[in-house]
Amino acid sequence: MTTAAPQDRHSALVESGVSTRVRVAVIGGGIIGLASAWQLARAGCQVTVLDPGVAGGATHAAAGMITPSSEATFGQEALLAASTASAGRWPAFAADLAADSGLPIDLRREGTLFVAADHDDEQVLARQARLLERYHRAVERLPSRAARRLEPALSPRLAGCLVIEDESAVDPRRVAHALRIAITSRGGEFRPLLARPELRDRRIVGAEPAVEPTRRSVEPVGHARPHSSHADVTVLAAGWATSGLAAHLGLRVPIRPLKGQVLRLRPAAPDVLHRIVRASVHGRFVYLVPRSDGEVVVGATSEDVGADPSVTAGAVHDLLHDAIEIVPELSEAALVESTAGLRPATPDNLPVVGPSGVDGLVVAAGHGRDGILLAPLTADAVVAHVLGLPQPEHADHFDPRRFGTQEDE
Numbered sequence: 001m002t003t004a005a006p007q008d009r010h011s012a013l014v015e016s017g018v019s020t021r022v023r024v025a026v027i028g029g030g031i032i033g034l035a036s037a038w039q040l041a042r043a044g045c046q047v048t049v050l051d052p053g054v055a056g057g058a059t060h061a062a063a064g065m066i067t068p069s070s071e072a073t074f075g076q077e078a079l080l081a082a083s084t085a086s087a088g089r090w091p092a093f094a095a096d097l098a099a100d101s102g103l104p105i106d107l108r109r110e111g112t113l114f115v116a117a118d119h120d121d122e123q124v125l126a127r128q129a130r131l132l133e134r135y136h137r138a139v140e141r142l143p144s145r146a147a148r149r150l151e152p153a154l155s156p157r158l159a160g161c162l163v164i165e166d167e168s169a170v171d172p173r174r175v176a177h178a179l180r181i182a183i184t185s186r187g188g189e190f191r192p193l194l195a196r197p198e199l200r201d202r203r204i205v206g207a208e209p210a211v212e213p214t215r216r217s218v219e220p221v222g223h224a225r226p227h228s229s230h231a232d233v234t235v236l237a238a239g240w241a242t243s244g245l246a247a248h249l250g251l252r253v254p255i256r257p258l259k260g261q262v263l264r265l266r267p268a269a270p271d272v273l274h275r276i277v278r279a280s281v282h283g284r285f286v287y288l289v290p291r292s293d294g295e296v297v298v299g300a301t302s303e304d305v306g307a308d309p310s311v312t313a314g315a316v317h318d319l320l321h322d323a324i325e326i327v328p329e330l331s332e333a334a335l336v337e338s339t340a341g342l343r344p345a346t347p348d349n350l351p352v353v354g355p356s357g358v359d360g361l362v363v364a365a366g367h368g369r370d371g372i373l374l375a376p377l378t379a380d381a382v383v384a385h386v387l388g389l390p391q392p393e394h395a396d397h398f399d400p401r402r403f404g405t406q407e408d409e
């Protein structure tokens with residue numbers, strides 16, 4: 001199928017007098033769909049977000065870390081560059097969102113301590129420090145006694161610590177709430193509907209009601225069958241479900257669910273932690289993310305088990321064990337929530353953002369562990385793709401067409 005450049009399409013619409021306002025349907029109301037819809041609305045587009053449960057998936061589970069350095073791994077230079085660029089966008093993104101929504105966005109910028117539980121775990125820290133030094137990232141090695149001066153609640157038995165200053169966190173649920181308000185305040189609409197791209201005459205003309213595999217027909221709203229949302233451009237931002245929706249159109253977008261189980265604890269005393277604490281605990285990773293309301297988010301498993309949303313006893317046990325080993329007083333905290341989210345993971349760990357190969361359809365999905373972190377850069381890239389503007393730097397590795405077509409399989 002052919003793809004007209006978005007700019008050509010926009011110019012054609014304006015010249016024909018059909019529309020001076022690009023209509024965009026965004027399928028999926030997770031952090032990526034919401035951030036994209038908001039930036040599109042700010043750019044003057046008329047947006048409709050279609051999702052039966054806005055911000056109810058991976059966004060609801062996410063800890064909200066904006067931590068490009070501590071999550072960096074060897075061989076992922078493109079992801080590190082994009083993550084760093086997006087982390088740099090977060091302060092302005094948060095300030096604009098606060099202004100548009102009227103809600104404060106609590107971007108906590110205290111940085112990360114990466115700690116080791118034992119001497120083998122120290123090797124993990126040493127490897128991370130070497131990686132960050134290779135890419136000229138600021139990282140400081142501290143003896144654990146000095147780490148406890150920064151975070152007195154840390155266990156006295158830790159084997160080592162890295163300080164990574166330039167990292168932050170937000171509460172994704174609050175950000176999603178603010179995005180909903182900001183989109184609405186910019187004239188955007190929400191439709192609580194399971195939707196898929198609507199193909200007509202070899203191009204996508206909007207979003208139409210989809211049938212859940214478990215249902216025999218589309219759920220009626222009142223007595224009427226839900227109607228399509230017509231659009232000049234449709235953005236497919238449906239997380240791990242993107243793969244199946246794209247396959248309907250003959251597109252190959254390999255995104256699989258990668259389960260993450262996450263806990264929320266409420267310690268008896270406020271301010272147990274100030275910084276994000278990431279730890280290697282006898283070869284297993286755990287992270288602790290403090291919120292300004294006193295809660296501590298503890299995550300996360302990484303399970304390649306398909307679309308299984310269950311919370312398991314073993315995962316809760318392991319997360320609690322590791323969290324308490326690093327911060328012993330968390331044993332007194334109330335366990336207020338256990339959640340499982342399904343991250344949208346790709347084979348190369350890079351997201352899938354850009355023209356799909358079918359006219360009228362842009363994809364924005366596959367952000368894996370980095371949805372919150374990469375939301376600002378992704379939203380900028382989506383605006384550029386929809387309106388035919390230059391791509392932001394570092395988003396060029398996200399091209400959905402890098403996986404070829406279904407025919408190549």
Ligand code: GLY
Pocket residue numbers: 063065260299300343368369370
């Ligand atoms: N970014 C943290 C996680 O996905 O668990």
